Amino acid sequence: MKRIYTHSDVLHCEVIDSVAEEFINMRSIKTGDFDNVAKCKYEVPDYWTIGEVYERLIEDVQPNENVDSIIETLFKVYNSWVSDSIGRFNxxxxxQNRDYIKECFLTNKQIA
Known part of the structure; x- marks a missing residue:
């Protein structure tokens, strides 16, 4: 992850599918059966739109500009219940508003 983040200024110009495939092969990530798109009843947002949601949340909750801190925050966000909720496209x-998503993450509960 640190390599991806450190080289993001170059990698963002590459085709996202080829970059993803390269890192999947490099880390020997096995294919899973996760498919939240097939269950979706509505238009599925593209990965740029969802990526923006994650980017804003990571920016909003991470404590400082240190690369290691950013990577640690990224893992916390992606391994949280909030990530599961973001991925439920139904x-x-x-x-939701970025401040709302941030508060849900920080309080560890969905706010009514």
């Missing part, structure tokens, strides 16, 4: 969670 709900409205992923397009």
């Amino acid at each position: 709900t409205d969670f992923y397009y």
